[in-house]
Amino acid sequence: MVDRVFGNSFRQVLRASVFALASMPLAMAGLVPGAAYAQEQQTGQVRGRLIDGETGTPLTGAQLMIVETGDVSATENGGRFEFKNVPAGVYTLAVSYIGLADYAQEVVVSAAETTDLRVVMPNTMTLEGIVVVGQRSSQASALNQQRMASNLSNVISADQAGRFPDSNAAEAMQRVPGVAINREEKGGEGRYISIRGLDSGLNNFKLNGVNVAQTDTDTRRVPLDVVQAGALSKIVVNKTLLPDMDGDGIGGSVELETGSAFDLNERLIRFNLEGNYNDFAEDLGGKVSATFGDTFGARDEFGVLISGTYNKRQTMGYNNLQDEEYIPYFEQDEGEPIDMSGDNTLIPWWFGLGNFDNERENIGASIALDYRLDENTSLYLKGSYNRLEDIELSSGFFIIADDDELYQNGVFDPEGGTVYQVRSEYEESVFTNSTLTVGGTTSHNNFTFDYSVGYARGIFEEPNDYEVAFEYELSGPVLYDYSDNYFPQPILSEEDQAAIRDPSNFVLGGNDIDLDDSKDEKYIAQFDTTYEPNSTWLSYIKAGAKYQRSERELFEANVLEAEGDLALVGSGFEGGYLDTSDVGSPYGQILRLNPGYIRNWRNIGQQLVADGILENAYDGDPPDEDSYEAEEDLYAAYLMAEAVHGDFEFIGGVRVEYLDFTSNGFEVIEDEDGETVQARTSTSDNTQILPRIQVNYRPTDKFVVRGAAFTSLARPEFVFLNAATEIEIEDDNSLEAFLGNPDLKPAYAWNFDLSAEYYLSSIGMISGGVFYKSIEDFIFIDSAPEGETTSAELEARFPGYNIEVETVFNGNRAEVYGLELAYMNQFTGLKGPFGGLGVYANLTLQETSADTGLEGRDDVPFFNAPDYVGTVALTYQKYGVEANLAYTFRGDSLEELGPYLIDKYQQSYETLDGQFKYALTEKVDLYVNAIDILDDGLDPVVHKTLGKGGRYPEDITFNGRTVTFGVTLEF
Structure with missing residues (x-):
């Protein structure tokens, strides 16, 4: 039931039947033409x-x-x-x-x-x-x-055609029951969302009916900080799926919609001017946006709505990072649990702290053109463009143990020594997401035809990504004092403590220039037919077909690694000292590199190589073996119907999706003579059958009980499906290989929901529900489980070799149980100023378990699934004042499987946000918003640790609070 694979022959059958299925209502209607005519x-x-x-x-x-x-x-x-x-x-x-x-x-x-x-x-x-x-x-x-x-x-509606108070789409969704946001580590803004505890990569995202193209290089996640909320008029979070919805979406499906001029009551001209300020950055940024919407024509049959946004802001913070793995003091097999008795402890063999300056710039634009041809046909064109440029400069230190041989005589004592690095990184990241949809609706007698074609493009570029480090070799291995949960204190000799503050002790220790680009393009065509028979119980029969082609590519290459002797003093890279006390760090003042020189490292490094002072270790190297090009062809068709009996609605049907995948990657063979590279191609296909049923009970117009049983999918990341092969040949006729796995299966989930909603006349609702998900062949998000396998191809190519092969696999099975509660109300019955009060609150409790298929990992929490998530908010609206004070919280969640059976966790998080707006006139609003009000800079916005208890820091980021303020003008 999990994987319906019929083989290549099914492709021709499905192609032939897709549009036949879409026209089934026409055929059914044709059986009774006389009756239909008479009824008409x-x-x-x-x-x-x-x-x-x-x-x-x-x-x-x-x-x-x-x-x-x-x-x-x-x-x-x-x-x-x-x-x-x-x-x-x-x-x-x-x-x-x-x-x-x-x-x-x-x-x-x-x-x-x-x-x-x-x-x-x-x-x-x-x-x-x-x-x-x-x-x-x-x-x-x-x-x-x-x-x-x-x-x-759950629906989030804008005040009017794009008037969300939140800066981006992720932030706008954090008020929805069961939705939690994952913040971007350096900017501190919401980037990804999870629905009912499931990672963003397990959800489906659409913008104006088109599947959003991916910009992440190694996952199917959609970063929503790219999409500015100001252009959106509505966000719908679907938690149960109907047959006419895409197969993807184990967590749920998110529909982002920009506005239409036909949603307005009159011409709209709106300008918004905003300033923003971050505690640490101490720099004023700004945003300007404008919206124009109107209808025209003899019958007001034409509509146009145009919106544009420009937003630039500065953030600053600190990042405490363990960049590789924790290891025990006493040597042991990493697949076994650690015995922490005696003098044993965990050691980060690559640890540091950095200060980062971020400059973030968003450009967003959208257009909606509508044309009502006549009373039966309406046409539309909707386009959107969103661009996020993130420029980051970080400065800090790292303590790094040489990894050639970390243990001597069974204890931690790196053979190659341990260095203290003064390190900086400059990174320009550009995310671009755009969509274009052209479609329409035509009604004829009992039929409604919906049709559209669309295009989506997602691009990620890193035109400049530099790292430069100068280092000093410490006198011995470094252990740590963990009495401070945020800042492990390296235990250094007095000599080393003095030496790391003297720039004359440092020489060039490492540098890198990488080039990473990825692109995802989607071409989509969809056609739906709805037939409403002349029946008292059968509401409609609906069928449709969809074709989607995804073309995705990733290019990774090394550009420069300069090697040679270069002292810090006299090189121009001296940058004075950095004070880390802002976040309560015990490290005091640390050396830093010259920011201007770091930003210009491409030119400086290449010039040093040209002058013969340094040598480029990457000269002539091929593209990284992770580079690939891939094509995904998706053919889908569905048939569904709705029947009504008394107060009951029955909606059910089945969806069929066929996927054809081709990947072009590289095989890299490394032996004593160097590296050889050749192209590799792999293909795979699968077919999925997705039954779905929804039952609604509506005894009154204010009360709804809903039950659903449906299936859904989550497809593997392209990087895991890639045909990439890495082969390392040793001189003793042994061979180690790592293979991509194009035959990874989609995760297939059975989902069950039961909920009740009671709507209050005073603009409120009380709701509660339970849900259960059983997920087979689940997908690992950040890393896939690796295990040994065999390869007949490699055995034939390398006869007589002792061959060890590893590849990636699906996980076995995961389960999610949950309870979801929500309450919102406006207390309009209270007298005087109290009539402006309102409240909304929601809480989701869930329990998860996963059998990863790995030894010792048969019962772990599911990835990125917090035990609880919720919001409590007090609102006010009266006398021209609109205010909102919202407290949002989420529990800890498993981030990634770690070594020695100790896993990596995202610790619990909470934030208090406030919004205040005053209507100076009917057309002029003044407002101020405060994000993370209680954050004085001493509490992290991101807190990842090794182990659930939080003793061993993995990634801790401090951002401080942000305040925005502005004015909105309408004409």
Whole structure:
């Protein structure tokens, strides 16, 4: 059941059947043409828009019911709704919208005609005459859309076409139940999100209906700090999947949407000017954004919405890093647990602390063009461009033990000695993500056709990545005092302590220039057909097909490693001293290198080589063996239907996905004569069958119970599927090889959900649910399990050799159990200023276990799955004031499997964020936001350790708080 592999012959069958499946509703309708025609003559259609009577804003997610027939519909974007096949007559149209009083009006339906309505809903609260605007309007819109959704989802809605208070898409999602953000280590901003404790690489991300292209070089994660939130109008987090949704998404599916001019009630011209300030950087940054939206034409049939953002800010912080592995003082097999009795201790044989300056620049732009050709057809074009440039300069020290032979006589005593390095790195990283979607919707009688083509591109570039280190050889091996959980204290002799502060003791010890570029391009075509029969119980039959081609490439190469004698004093690299006391570090003042020289190392290093002072060890080396080009062709088709019986909705069907994968990589053979490189190609394919069913029970318009059983996938990272081969030949006729594994299977999960939601008229909700996931062949995110295997090809090529082969494998099985609770409410019934109060809170508790397939690792927590995650927030909106104080927290989680059966953990994290906005006039808002208010610089924003207890630091980052402030103008 986990892996449905039918072989290459299935490819032709699926290709032939994909579009046949999409047209099945047409064929079914053709069986009863006479009946359909007769029914059409006796029925009519009702179409219209639902408008807020106070603000004129279209209302999305409202429930509409024709009382006499029981037919139910929901308003879509722009407040549009439609009822088909309504018998001629006079009816009552009842409207329910959370936050507004129920409303009803009469509608007359004529046979074979379309009745157009403009329903203006009075903007009055049930309990008190309070106009619903601002953040309450956003929450009301989100709750209404969530209530009417066919599946379990959470919606975040912008105030108006792109007005999120958060800086990027990841930050905007941290308020969703079950969602946790992973912060970028140096900038301190949210980058990745996990849903229900599952890593970002196990989720599916779309922007305007197009799968977002990857920019990470070695995972399928999508860094969301690239996407500026200002251009987004809505974010939907799907926690249960329907057959018409992609197979990917074991954690869930995230849909990011930019706005449309048809969502507006009038022309919109908005400017936003913002300043930002980081405690450590002590430098003022700024953001400017603008949005224009309007409809035009004789029938307002054209719409245009354009948005642009430029954001530049400076951050500064410190990073305490163990860059390789901890090892025990007494030598032992790393596959065995450590005996910590006696004098044994753990030692980081590569440890240091650095200060980093980050300059981050975002450029974002989006455009939405809409055209309503007639009452039956609408067309659209949506494009987005997002670019993040991150420039980082770090300075610090490392203590490094030579790794040729770390043990002498069974104890830690590196044969090659231990050095103290004064080290700096300059790195320019550029992430670019863009999408373009062209599509439309056409209705004809009982049919609706949705069609689109799309393109997505993700690029990661490191045009400049330099490391330079000057070193001094210490007098002996270094042990550490761990009495400070954040800052292990190296135990040095008095002579060494004095020497490491004297620049005259240092000579060039290491340097590097690397070139890393990756690109992912996706070409997508999709077609869906929905047939709504003239039936009282069968709501619709829907089928569709999708084709997606992904072309991905990674290029890694070494450019420069200069070797030779170069003293620190007199070289120009002297940079004085760095004070590390800002974060409570016990290391005091440490030597640093000249930042200007580090930034210019490419020119300086190449000139030193040209002058014969140094020699380039990389001269003429080939590209790194991890470089590759790969193509993924995905063919998908589905069939689903919805049936309604009383208060129950049944939605179910099946999805089939076929994947064809080709990889072009390198084989590197290293022997006593040097390295030889040749190209390698590998192919694989697999087919997955994905049944899915969702049942909703709606006894009232405020109460929904949802149950779901569905399957989903997570495909292996390209770097693991790559055909790369590394072969090392020894002179004793022995051979060691590492092989990529193109035959890795997708992780296949059975997911079960049961939840209940009760919606409050005062713009609120109470919900609770449980979920369970059983994941076979799960994917390791940062590293795959390696194990011994055989290779008939290598045995034939190298007869008589003693061959040891390692490759990567799938994990065995993982399970996730969870409980999810949420509550939000606006206390509109309270008198006076207290009527502005509101609250939202959510908590997700989960337990996970994984059998990795590795010895001694048959029951570990699942990766990046904290035991708990939640948010508690107090809100206020009245008298022109909008405020929000949110406390977000998450538990510790397994980051990576470590040696000696001691694993690497991300420690628990909490933050308090505040937002305050004041409406100076109807068109002018002033605001100030504070991120991580309680962070005085002494508590880490990232805290990774070896072992769950947190004694041995792996990666600890201190950033301090950030404050933004600005003004928004509308015309």
